[in-house]
Amino acid sequence: MLKYILRRILTIPLLLLGVASVAFMLSQMTKGDPLAALVPERMMSDPAVVAAIKAQWGLDEPLPVRYVYYMGNLLRGDMGTSFTTRRPVSTDIAERLPATLELVVAAMIVGTVVGMGIGLVSARFRNTAIDGAGRGFALLGSSVPIFWSGLILLYIFSVRLKWTPGTGRLDARTQPPEGITGFYTIDAALAADWPVFVQALSHLLLPALVLGWSVTGIVARLVRSSLLESLGQDYIRTARAKGAPEHRVLLGHALPNALIPVLTVLGFTFAYLITGAVLTEAIFSWPGIGSYAVSSARSLDYPAIGGVTIVGATAFLLANLVTDLAYAWANPRIKLQ
Amino acid sequence: MTDGADIHPTARKPGAWRAGWARLPLTGQLGVMILLFWAVTVVTVQFWPLAEPLDMVGRRLQPPSGDHWLGTDALGRDVLSRTLHGAVYTIPIAFAVVLSAVTIGSTFGALAGFFGGWVDAVIMRAADVTLSFPPILLAMTVAATLGPGLQNAAIAMVIVWWPIYARLMRAQVLEVRTREHVEAAVAGGAGRMRVLTVHVLPLCWTPTLINATMDFGQVALLAASLSFIGLGAAPPTPEWGSMISEGAAKFYSWWIAFGPGMAILSIVLAASFVGDALRDIFDKRSVE
Numbered sequence: 001m002l003k004y005i006l007r008r009i010l011t012i013p014l015l016l017l018g019v020a021s022v023a024f025m026l027s028q029m030t031k032g033d034p035l036a037a038l039v040p041e042r043m044m045s046d047p048a049v050v051a052a053i054k055a056q057w058g059l060d061e062p063l064p065v066r067y068v069y070y071m072g073n074l075l076r077g078d079m080g081t082s083f084t085t086r087r088p089v090s091t092d093i094a095e096r097l098p099a100t101l102e103l104v105v106a107a108m109i110v111g112t113v114v115g116m117g118i119g120l121v122s123a124r125f126r127n128t129a130i131d132g133a134g135r136g137f138a139l140l141g142s143s144v145p146i147f148w149s150g151l152i153l154l155y156i157f158s159v160r161l162k163w164t165p166g167t168g169r170l171d172a173r174t175q176p177p178e179g180i181t182g183f184y185t186i187d188a189a190l191a192a193d194w195p196v197f198v199q200a201l202s203h204l205l206l207p208a209l210v211l212g213w214s215v216t217g218i219v220a221r222l223v224r225s226s227l228l229e230s231l232g233q234d235y236i237r238t239a240r241a242k243g244a245p246e247h248r249v250l251l252g253h254a255l256p257n258a259l260i261p262v263l264t265v266l267g268f269t270f271a272y273l274i275t276g277a278v279l280t281e282a283i284f285s286w287p288g289i290g291s292y293a294v295s296s297a298r299s300l301d302y303p304a305i306g307g308v309t310i311v312g313a314t315a316f317l318l319a320n321l322v323t324d325l326a327y328a329w330a331n332p333r334i335k336l337q
Numbered sequence: 338m339t340d341g342a343d344i345h346p347t348a349r350k351p352g353a354w355r356a357g358w359a360r361l362p363l364t365g366q367l368g369v370m371i372l373l374f375w376a377v378t379v380v381t382v383q384f385w386p387l388a389e390p391l392d393m394v395g396r397r398l399q400p401p402s403g404d405h406w407l408g409t410d411a412l413g414r415d416v417l418s419r420t421l422h423g424a425v426y427t428i429p430i431a432f433a434v435v436l437s438a439v440t441i442g443s444t445f446g447a448l449a450g451f452f453g454g455w456v457d458a459v460i461m462r463a464a465d466v467t468l469s470f471p472p473i474l475l476a477m478t479v480a481a482t483l484g485p486g487l488q489n490a491a492i493a494m495v496i497v498w499w500p501i502y503a504r505l506m507r508a509q510v511l512e513v514r515t516r517e518h519v520e521a522a523v524a525g526g527a528g529r530m531r532v533l534t535v536h537v538l539p540l541c542w543t544p545t546l547i548n549a550t551m552d553f554g555q556v557a558l559l560a561a562s563l564s565f566i567g568l569g570a571a572p573p574t575p576e577w578g579s580m581i582s583e584g585a586a587k588f589y590s591w592w593i594a595f596g597p598g599m600a601i602l603s604i605v606l607a608a609s610f611v612g613d614a615l616r617d618i619f620d621k622r623s624v625e
Contacts, residue, residue: 011465018466026482143605145558147565148581148598155591275473279562283585293474297481298567305478312474 001328008324012317019313024070027302028063079310080303084296089307093289097311098182099169100288103211103280104273105183106204110212111269112219116262119223124250126228134220142217146276150210150283157206164206167285170199207284214276215269219262226261230254267323271316357618365614371607378424388415390422390575398590408592410583419575420596426576427604430487431557434494435549441495442502443545449503450510451533461507464500472497476559480568487560487576490569494559498552502545509541516540547616554608561601577601 043049054060058069073080079089118134125131157164165171169184177196179187185204188197230236231254239253281290289308296304358366388394393413394405401408407416449460467475479493513519514537522536563569564578572579577597584594 015469019469030482145601274471294566297477309474309478312471313469316471
C-alpha cells in the first residue's frame with residue numbers, strides 16, 4: 001500500500017515534466033507570429049527594432065537553449081511574461097486563481113449536494129416517475145452545453161426575473177473585500193461586511209449552479225447505483241426484519257456504505273469542473289484563470305496560455321492523485337498493481 | 338454500427354435489424370432516430386425549402402414568428418436555417434474526429450498491448466502525459482498554436498481523444514492475448530502480426546465501439562465549445578458554437594442561441610442514449 005502511494009506520488013513530477021515539455025513544444029510550433037503581438041505594425045519593417053524585440057523576449061536563441069531556459073524558469077515559478085498584459089504570467093494567474101477556486105468549490109458543493117439528493121431519491125423510488133425525472137435532470141446537466149445553459153439561465157434569472165445580479169464577482173461599483181483567502185464570500189464574512197457578503201454570494205449563485213449542474217449527473221448516478229447495491233445486502237434485510245422504518249434503513253444503514261465510492265469520485269468531479277470553469281467564466285465574465293485562458297488563446301498569447309495549461313494540468317493531476325489514493329484507502333480490496 | 342456486423346458475418350440472420358431494434362430501450366430508439374435525423378439533414382439540407390443561411394432575409398433581431406420559426410439574428414439571417422445548416426459542420430467533424438481518434442488510438446493501444454516492452458512504455462507514457470491535461474485546455478492550446486479554424490480544432494480534438502482509445506484497446510488486447518485460442522494459434526506457428534490481426538483484434542472492439550458512440554456527443558460538444566471561444570469556425574459560418582457566441586453578444590435576443598444550443602443538446606443526449614443501449618446489449622456478451 002505504502003509502495004503504491006509512493007510510486008503514485010513519484011510519477012507526478014515526471015508527468016509534469018512531460019506536460020511542461022508539451023507546453024513548450026506547442027509554444028514553439030505556433031503558426032501565428034508572436035512578434036505581431038509585440039511589435040507595432042509600422043515598426044515591423046525596421047530590422048533593428050525587430051531584432052531588439054526578439055532579443056528582449058529571447059526569441060533569437062536556438063531551440064534547445066530556449067527549452068533549458070523555459071524549464072529553469074518554470075522551476076522558479078517564472079512562466080514568462082504575458083504578451084498582452086505585459087506582466088508576469090505567474091502574477092496574472094495568482095491574482096485570478098482565487099476567483100476560479102471559489103467558483104469551483106461552490107460548484108462542487110452544489111454538484112455534490114444536489115447529486116446526492118437526486119441519487120438518494122432515485123434509489124428510494126426506483127423505477128418510478130420520480131426516479132425517471134431525477135435521472136433525467138441529472139443527465140440533462142451533463143449533456144447541456146454549459147456556455148448555453150449559462151446564457152439561458154442568465155437571461156431568465158437576471159434579465160427577466162431580476163432575481164440574480166448580472167455577470168462578474170461583484171456589482172460594478174463595489175470595492176472587493178480585503179482578505180487573505182481571495183474568496184470574496186469568505187473574506188466579506190470574515191470582515192463582517194454583510195452587504196458585500198450577500199452581494200458576492202448572489203453573484204456566485206448562478207455560475208455555481210450552472211457549473212455544479214454539469215457534475216450532478218456523475219454524482220447522482222454513482223449514489224443511486226451504489227445505494228441500490230447496498231440495499232441488496234444481507235444487513236439491510238436484517239435491519240428491515242428488525243422493523244427499522246424505511247427512511248432509517250436508507251439513511252442509517254445503506255447510505256454510509258454507499259458513500260465510500262462517492263467520496264472517491266469527488267476528485268474526478270473536481271478535475272471535470274476545471275474544464276467546465278473555463279466556459280462558465282467566459283459566459284459570466286468571471287475574472288478567473290478560465291476567462292484568462294480564453295482571452296489569451298484568442299490573442300495567441302503563448303506564455304499566458306501555456307502557463308494556464310500547466311497550472312490546470314497540475315491541478316488535474318493532483319485531483320486524480322487524490323482520487324486514486326482515496327479509492328485505494330476506501331476499498332483495500334482493489335488490486336494495486 | 339455496421340462494423341460489428343462486418344466482423345461477425347455469420348451472426349447476421351434475416352430480420353436481424355428488426356430484432357436488434359426491438360431490443361433497444363425506448364431511449365436508445367429515440368437516440369438512433371435523432372442521430373439519423375441529423376445525418377439525413379447533413380446530406381439533404383441544401384435541398385430543403387429554407388432561407389439561405391448567409392443571406393439577410395428579414396428585419397434584424399426579430400423574435401420567433403410564422404415566417405422565421407426561430408427568429409432572425411443580428412444581421413437579419415434566419416436562425417432556423419442557420420441551425421439546420423450548422424449540422425453540416427459539426428456532424429462530419431465529430432464523426433471524423435472520433436474515427437481518427439479510434440484509428441490512431443486503437444492502433445497504438447494494440448501495438449502497446451501486444452508487443453509490450455519499450456513499445457508499450459513509449460506509447461503509454463505519451464498517453465499518460467496527454468491525459469494529464471484538462472481536455473479543454475489542451476484543445477485550446479493546440480488550436481491556438483495551429484491557428485483558429487475548424488480543421489485545426491479537429492486536429493486538436495484528435496490529440497485530446499486518442500489516448501482514451503489507446504488505453505481501452507491496450508487493456509482489451511492484454512486480456513484477449515492470454516486466451517487459449519491465441520495460445521493455440523501461436524503453437525500452430527502463426528506469425529505475430531497474424532496472431533494480432535486475426536486472432537486478437539476481432540475480439541477487442543466492443544468497448545471501443547461503445548465508447549466511440551458516447552464520445553461522438555462529447556466531441557460535438559467540445560467542437561462547439563472551441564468555436565464558442567473563437568478557436569473553431571470563423572464568424573459568418575453557421576456553426577453552432579459560434580452562433581451561441583453571437584447570441585451571447587446579443588444577450589436580450591435569446592432566440593439566437595436557442596436553436597444551436599438545442600441542436601448540440603440533442604446530439605449529446607442521443608449519443609449517450611445509443612451508447613448506453615449498446616453497452617446494455619453487448620456487455621452481457623463480452624463480459625464473461
